[in-house]
Amino acid sequence: MAYDDSNIFARILRGEIPCDKVFEDDHVLAFRDINPQAPVHVLVIPKGPYRSWTEFSATASDGEIAALVRAVGKVAADLGVVEQGYRVLSNIGADGGQEVPHLHLHLFGGRRLGRMIAAD
Ligand code: 5GP
Numbered sequence: 001m002a003y004d005d006s007n008i009f010a011r012i013l014r015g016e017i018p019c020d021k022v023f024e025d026d027h028v029l030a031f032r033d034i035n036p037q038a039p040v041h042v043l044v045i046p047k048g049p050y051r052s053w054t055e056f057s058a059t060a061s062d063g064e065i066a067a068l069v070r071a072v073g074k075v076a077a078d079l080g081v082v083e084q085g086y087r088v089l090s091n092i093g094a095d096g097g098q099e100v101p102h103l104h105l106h107l108f109g110g111r112r113l114g115r116m117i118a119a120d
Contacts (some may be wrong), residue, residue: 001051003049003050003051003071003101003102004101004109005049007100007101007102008100008102009043009045009100009102009104010049010102012029012031013029013045013047019030019031019032019096020032022042022074022075022078022079023044023071023074023078025044025067025071026047026067027047027048027063027064027067027068028044028045028046028047028067028071029044029047029070030042030043030044030045030071030075030107031043033106035107038081038108038110038111039110039111039115040081040086040107040108040109040110040111041106041107041108042075042079042106042107043104043106043107044068044071044072044075044104044105044107045102045103045104045105046060046064046067046068048060048064049102050103051101051102051103052089052092052093052098052103053090053092053099053103054092055103056068056103067116068105069073072078072088072105072107076107076109077106079107079109081107081110084109084110085109086107086109086113087106087107087108087109087113087116088105088106088107088108089105089106089108090104090105090106091106092105
């Protein structure tokens with residue numbers, strides 16, 4: 001299946017839709033989730049057209065992969081959640097519950113986050 005460049009994050013990357021940006025470099029954009037599930041809820045995305053971790057891990061350059069990983073660490077530090085702790089999560093595909101078909105890492109923090117996944 002080809003990358004769908006009409007997805008909402010592709011539109012944010014092209015500047016067609018605004019976002020509350022917290023970090024950007026050559027390979028990565030990070031912005032606050034429009035429907036936050038925690039006091040800190042940021043989406044960290046690669047700028048390249050990757051749908052999933054599967055594609056990203058197999059085909060992205062080392063520079064893109066390093067940039068995404070480093071961006072998560074920098075955003076966590078910049079937003080002040082390192083000391084109390086935080087959670088990084090990526091929903092992949094149907095069973096993972098992925099809604100937007102552009103790879104994104106959720107970074108949650110600012111409160112006790114509870115169970116890792118729902119019990120059922
Ligand atoms: P997923 O379920 O695919 O892992 O997560 C998609 C996330 O994107 C959801 O948490 C949702 O609130 C967020 N989202 C959807 N549309 C927009 C938007 O237009 N702007 C922002 N900032 N977040 C969005």
